[in-house]
Amino acid sequence: MSMAPLQQLLAEFADRRGWGPYHVPKNLAMALAGEAGELVAEFQWLTPEESARVMRDPEAADAVRMEMADVFSYLLRLADVLDVDLERALREKVARNEYRFPAPQSPTLER
Amino acid sequence: MSMAPLQQLLAEFADRRGWGPYHVPKNLAMALAGEAGELVAEFQWLTPEESARVMRDPEAADAVRMEMADVFSYLLRLADVLDVDLERALREKVARNEYRFPAPQSPTLER
Amino acid sequence: MSMAPLQQLLAEFADRRGWGPYHVPKNLAMALAGEAGELVAEFQWLTPEESARVMRDPEAADAVRMEMADVFSYLLRLADVLDVDLERALREKVARNEYRFPAPQSPTLER
Amino acid sequence: MSMAPLQQLLAEFADRRGWGPYHVPKNLAMALAGEAGELVAEFQWLTPEESARVMRDPEAADAVRMEMADVFSYLLRLADVLDVDLERALREKVARNEYRFPAPQSPTLER
Numbered sequence: 297m298s299m300a301p302l303q304q305l306l307a308e309f310a311d312r313r314g315w316g317p318y319h320v321p322k323n324l325a326m327a328l329a330g331e332a333g334e335l336v337a338e339f340q341w342l343t344p345e346e347s348a349r350v351m352r353d354p355e356a357a358d359a360v361r362m363e364m365a366d367v368f369s370y371l372l373r374l375a376d377v378l379d380v381d382l383e384r385a386l387r388e389k390v391a392r393n394e395y396r397f398p399a400p401q402s403p404t405l406e407r
Numbered sequence: 408m409s410m411a412p413l414q415q416l417l418a419e420f421a422d423r424r425g426w427g428p429y430h431v432p433k434n435l436a437m438a439l440a441g442e443a444g445e446l447v448a449e450f451q452w453l454t455p456e457e458s459a460r461v462m463r464d465p466e467a468a469d470a471v472r473m474e475m476a477d478v479f480s481y482l483l484r485l486a487d488v489l490d491v492d493l494e495r496a497l498r499e500k501v502a503r504n505e506y507r508f509p510a511p512q513s514p515t516l517e518r
Numbered sequence: 519m520s521m522a523p524l525q526q527l528l529a530e531f532a533d534r535r536g537w538g539p540y541h542v543p544k545n546l547a548m549a550l551a552g553e554a555g556e557l558v559a560e561f562q563w564l565t566p567e568e569s570a571r572v573m574r575d576p577e578a579a580d581a582v583r584m585e586m587a588d589v590f591s592y593l594l595r596l597a598d599v600l601d602v603d604l605e606r607a608l609r610e611k612v613a614r615n616e617y618r619f620p621a622p623q624s625p626t627l628e629r
Numbered sequence: 630m631s632m633a634p635l636q637q638l639l640a641e642f643a644d645r646r647g648w649g650p651y652h653v654p655k656n657l658a659m660a661l662a663g664e665a666g667e668l669v670a671e672f673q674w675l676t677p678e679e680s681a682r683v684m685r686d687p688e689a690a691d692a693v694r695m696e697m698a699d700v701f702s703y704l705l706r707l708a709d710v711l712d713v714d715l716e717r718a719l720r721e722k723v724a725r726n727e728y729r730f731p732a733p734q735s736p737t738l739e740r
Binding site for chain 3: 635638639642645646653654655656658659661662665666668669671672675676677678680681683684693694695697698699700701702704705707708710711712713715716718719720721722723725726727730732733
């Protein structure tokens, strides 16, 4: 899996608009936080049960998908600008969490 | 590009710990917002210029990578639970933004 | 009601540590977002019903109070630095919201 | 200083619209995080220096004040619902921070 094509798409989108100089890590982290705020707002008045059915409402579903796309965009831009390999970082974090939160042994392994 | 292997890794991690019932969209959106807050905090006292050099400091670089991994994890989990195709949503958002923010014509195209 | 004494306390706290130059609005808004992320994280795995009982658990209650204090601190600092009167801004926002979200007529007024 | 009059204003506003049942702590923390996201977004493309002059632009100034009012509203509502005394919590947090971040001795005190 490579994020590079999406990152190139976003870099070109920004470059053609002269937005490159604004896309420093500090600003991109702020933009990501702003979009995460918009995403959480989509769910704020829903019960957990309603939130599980949110995609059945076409208008809400579109809003949720587009807010998730915004979060993803800024995460990809930030990774691009900082030269972070997101997949590798994620696998590394999961490995650390395996250690922090040991899973109970499965029944098979317990024997 | 497919997010499915990473999403399966995260789903299994959660399932083995019995976390599945907690991973409703409302809660995952909150967790994502929380991690976005931790990520933005890494940059809050840096100047924009310092933020562009953040990866030169090994300790800060590790913190930034791990916070980005956390954001990515919850975004992938949310996409999995809501059955949202993140790449497709991103391309759709970019297409809408092409319309909302028209790029100036390139010199070549202007001729 | 005046926020001035609390704002003076916070300004002096920052000044004595030489933090003044870091407390520009951009940075304070980031710090506030970071603390809001920590606050939302306190509630992320709780059901709405459990969240209503959160103060019965002394450890969770302390964490929630201290995160709220952090959010309040940065909001007060930001208001101080920008010379915003928080109470006046709040009353103005409520007035605008009265217009945006008209309340149903009370039984008395309907007659 | 008492927050009670503002909290009563907000409680009545919510009650007259039948919003009371939605204002559980979990939801209010989400709403606060959402508004903090909108506030940080006001500053995301500004340099720190531009952010210090943001109130000179009437349109930006209004947006910043209203986002701050939104954050304040949800913080006050949350404090009301959880029965948290915000001023007391703030003073307690400052006292703890005095301990965590000892200030250098002032020249007067050093003598």
